[in-house]
Amino acid sequence: MTVSKVVLAKLSPTMEEGTIVKWTKKEGDAVKQGDVLAEIETDKANMEMEALGSGVLRKILVPAGGKAPIGALIGVIAESNEDIEPLIAKEGAKAGSAPKPAAAAPAAGASSPAPEPAKAAAEATAKAAPADQPASVASAAQTPPVPAAPRSVATPPAAPASASAGTGGDGGRVKASPLARSMAAHQNIDLSSVAGSGPGGRIIKRDIESWAGPRPGADAPARSAGAPASRPSAAPASRPAPPAPSITPGQELPLSNMRKTIAKRLSESMFTSPHYYVTVEIDMDAAVDLRDQIQRLEEGKVSFNDLVVKACARALTRFPLVNASWGGDKIVTHAEVNVGIAVAIPDGLITPVVRNADRKSILDIAHEVRDLATRARDKKLKPEEFTGSTFTISNLGMFDVEEFTAIINPPDSAILAVGAVRKVPVVDGETIRPGHRMKVTMSSDHRVIDGALSAQFLAEVRRLLEAPVGLLLG
Amino acid sequence: MAQLTMREALNQALKEEMTRDPNVFILGEEVGAYQGAYKITQGLLAQFGEWRVRDTPIAEEAMMMTFNFSLLALDMIVNHAAKYRYMSGGQIRCPMVMRGPSGAATQVAAQHSQGFESWYAHIPGLVVVMPSTPKDAKGLLKSAIRDDNPVIFMENEILYNLKGEVPEEEFHIPLGLGDIKRAGKDVTLVAWSRSVITSLAAAKTLADEGVEAEVVDPRTLRPLDEDIIFESVRKTGRCVVVEEGWRYAGFGSEIADRVQRECFDSLDAPVLRVTAADVPMPYAKTLEKAYLPQPERIVEAAHQVLYRS
Numbered sequence: 187m188t189v190s191k192v193v194l195a196k197l198s199p200t201m202e203e204g205t206i207v208k209w210t211k212k213e214g215d216a217v218k219q220g221d222v223l224a225e226i227e228t229d230k231a232n233m234e235m236e237a238l239g240s241g242v243l244r245k246i247l248v249p250a251g252g253k254a255p256i257g258a259l260i261g262v263i264a265e266s267n268e269d270i271e272p273l274i275a276k277e278g279a280k281a282g283s284a285p286k287p288a289a290a291a292p293a294a295g296a297s298s299p300a301p302e303p304a305k306a307a308a309e310a311t312a313k314a315a316p317a318d319q320p321a322s323v324a325s326a327a328q329t330p331p332v333p334a335a336p337r338s339v340a341t342p343p344a345a346p347a348s349a350s351a352g353t354g355g356d357g358g359r360v361k362a363s364p365l366a367r368s369m370a371a372h373q374n375i376d377l378s379s380v381a382g383s384g385p386g387g388r389i390i391k392r393d394i395e396s397w398a399g400p401r402p403g404a405d406a407p408a409r410s411a412g413a414p415a416s417r418p419s420a421a422p423a424s425r426p427a428p429p430a431p432s433i434t435p436g437q438e439l440p441l442s443n444m445r446k447t448i449a450k451r452l453s454e455s456m457f458t459s460p461h462y463y464v465t466v467e468i469d470m471d472a473a474v475d476l477r478d479q480i481q482r483l484e485e486g487k488v489s490f491n492d493l494v495v496k497a498c499a500r501a502l503t504r505f506p507l508v509n510a511s512w513g514g515d516k517i518v519t520h521a522e523v524n525v526g527i528a529v530a531i532p533d534g535l536i537t538p539v540v541r542n543a544d545r546k547s548i549l550d551i552a553h554e555v556r557d558l559a560t561r562a563r564d565k566k567l568k569p570e571e572f573t574g575s576t577f578t579i580s581n582l583g584m585f586d587v588e589e590f591t592a593i594i595n596p597p598d599s600a601i602l603a604v605g606a607v608r609k610v611p612v613v614d615g616e617t618i619r620p621g622h623r624m625k626v627t628m629s630s631d632h633r634v635i636d637g638a639l640s641a642q643f644l645a646e647v648r649r650l651l652e653a654p655v656g657l658l659l660g
Numbered sequence: 661m662a663q664l665t666m667r668e669a670l671n672q673a674l675k676e677e678m679t680r681d682p683n684v685f686i687l688g689e690e691v692g693a694y695q696g697a698y699k700i701t702q703g704l705l706a707q708f709g710e711w712r713v714r715d716t717p718i719a720e721e722a723m724m725m726t727f728n729f730s731l732l733a734l735d736m737i738v739n740h741a742a743k744y745r746y747m748s749g750g751q752i753r754c755p756m757v758m759r760g761p762s763g764a765a766t767q768v769a770a771q772h773s774q775g776f777e778s779w780y781a782h783i784p785g786l787v788v789v790m791p792s793t794p795k796d797a798k799g800l801l802k803s804a805i806r807d808d809n810p811v812i813f814m815e816n817e818i819l820y821n822l823k824g825e826v827p828e829e830e831f832h833i834p835l836g837l838g839d840i841k842r843a844g845k846d847v848t849l850v851a852w853s854r855s856v857i858t859s860l861a862a863a864k865t866l867a868d869e870g871v872e873a874e875v876v877d878p879r880t881l882r883p884l885d886e887d888i889i890f891e892s893v894r895k896t897g898r899c900v901v902v903e904e905g906w907r908y909a910g911f912g913s914e915i916a917d918r919v920q921r922e923c924f925d926s927l928d929a930p931v932l933r934v935t936a937a938d939v940p941m942p943y944a945k946t947l948e949k950a951y952l953p954q955p956e957r958i959v960e961a962a963h964q965v966l967y968r969s
Contacts, residue, residue: 363927363928363929364924364925364926364927364928365897365925365926365927365928366928367925368925368926383967384929384967385967390928390929390967391897391928392967
């Protein structure tokens with residue numbers, strides 16, 4: 187078989203359609219399996235899509251800027267002498283990447299520039315009127331004709347037909363290990379909403395284990411960004427320049443895929459999980475000292491947030507119920523401590539995850555967070571790097587925010603909103619002296635975590651941060 | 661329990677079975693006066709006399725010193741020994757054990773380093789045994805001698821000096837019964853003969869990383885104790901088969917086949933195999949090492965099925 191379909195792959199757990207940012211190969215270029223073919227904008231990040239076969243990139247069906255649903259045929263790789271027209275006519279139309287002809291209802295997610303096969307489909311539809319499945323119709327227009335009538339006629343010529351063709355169930359086949367598949371079936375998890383961390387995005391056991399998103403009934407895949415957060419490189423904005431408006435007021439802004447996801451996911455979190463908030467103030471004098479000492483070493487920079495990540499990770503190992511998820515009819519406690527860090531990026535936010543943060547040193551965490559944040563801003567994160575959190579931290583300290591509350595990042599059960607380390611007057615015995623204080627507010631899902639537990643957890647985080655040398659040990 | 665080498669354990673088995681049953685006798689090259697090319701038959705000629713311990717000429721259509729040279733006798737083994745019982749409707753039995761070293765030793769190169777277990781395991785009518793410890797060697801050889809079927813009993817030259825505990829009392833190990841050589845929960849390593857030792861070394865490295873490998877030794881390849889393998893794989897969800905034979909159509913693929921069919925829903929990763937390189941054994945020491953499965957390659961395969969990089 188020398189013809190290889192280029193099909194829009196599911197590149198993020200919540201992706202339903204993608205925008206082709208650019209093709210890195212041109213029509214006529216030789217392509218080897220594994221070569222990067224195109225850059226695709228998903229709802230979360232820009233991802234590279236690799237060729238699954240070798241040959242020549244014969245045809246690009248959806249040009250840069252175009253959108254296509256998962257599973258849609260967006261190009262064809264074949265030997266240069268291979269006849270690819272029948273495939274294009276058949277699959278290209280099925281992909282639904284072009285608006286449907288009048289006979290069919292408007293297709294969902296079909297907003298891309300019309301590729302040629304669509305015309306073929308349109309003409310064919312005109313001839314073979316009642317058929318509603320562009321795929322069959324398109325093949326009918328080719329020789330040899332595919333006897334498509336029975337299947338087509340069986341389906342009522344209505345909107346759902348086009349829609350299902352558009353979202354292309356078979357094209358976006360979910361890859362999962364048999365074990366992951368049977369675990370998912372057992373626990374009623376929809377595999378298409380799980381991010382695969384195995385080779386080629388294969389869903390494996392650990393993905394199911396770390397998954398505790400909504401069970402059937404709640405249709406949103408539960409992995410993504412959390413609360414309002416930011417991580418700009420600017421120094422504390424003690425005297426900020428007045429911000430210049432970045433957009434012109436008085437216009438309607440189209441929603442980016444990321445904005446849609448944020449809207450959907452955080453609304454769902456806020457409106458289904460009963461949030462409550464517990465705030466504590468932490469004496470950061472020792473942490474400030476420690477950080478100063480670390481900064482003087484050549485090993486590298488460590489932020490207060492890195493210390494908070496480490497302290498939370500360690501505290502989570504001691505409070506498994508905080509490192510847990512609501513599972514509908516059960517509570518799932520996670521074996522791994524994976525701390526998500528909310529990172530602001532130009533058109534939204536994303537939550538890269540420091541996996542097994544409890545087992546990493548502060549320097550490792552510092553390094554990893556910086557790397558993840560940089561790549562997050564460049565939209566270069568891989569799905570497994572922003573999924574699978576079990577707890578999330580959101581920090582607005584760099585904006586000199588004293589305290590705030592955050593929305594829980596599902597499927598976590600808690601998020602910690604971290605304020606700035608501020609120099610404030612503190613009462614020390616009978617005197618008042620300057621001291622460093624930081625306020626943190628934990629939002630907890632009351633279905634999983636009761637108030638007293640939140641308080642105990644925060645007391646442990648405070649204890650760890652107030653004697654931070656312990657964080658360097660082990 | 662006594663600490664014995666596999667050589668001593670095999671010698672004990674022969675002695676005990678010859679004492680128990682006067683019908684048991686030994687034919688072979690250098691088994692008598694020379695006390696065995698590998699000293700497995702030491703002392704037997706003196707104890708049982710030349711009628712029961714007979715030196716034969718070097719005539720490899722009928723006799724062999726190692727399994728490397730058993731191929732001349734394949735017609736006798738496959739077309740006669742393995743078929744008599746079946747073709748005679750059970751009237752003729754073939755209670756014969758063919759034992760000797762098989763597989764690579766050290767720098768004996770292409771013609772002297774071959775593992776033919778996959779060839780023999782292919783044949784209905786044969787029993788194929790490949791022990792990895794002195795205790796298994798003794799217990800299995802005793803069972804092999806008592807069995808009415810032709811048994812291919814493949815020893816490993818490198819393991820002859822391997823020491824291990826062997827019960828002092830009378831015991832035997834049934835053919836077709838596997839053994840867990842090391843219990844673990846994270847990944848199943850299936851291995852037999854010397855590969856068990858290599859796999860145990862790999863398991864030790866893995867344990868240092870916090871991965872508990874289970875080493876399953878089927879001990880006999882035909883009949884195969886598949887249940888012990890399935891049970892382990894269902895627990896760990898991951899399976900690596902280690903063998904010193906060639907990959908191509910090797911016995912490990914039989915195990916991989918059964919595992920994928922019977923444990924499909926338990927597998928979190930494809931079954932992997934660690935085998936000899938698909939070439940004749942080179943003479944050079946470094947190449948010999950590269951040819952044979954080493955602990956590092958097993959660790960690497962385990963990482964792969966565990967999705968650890």
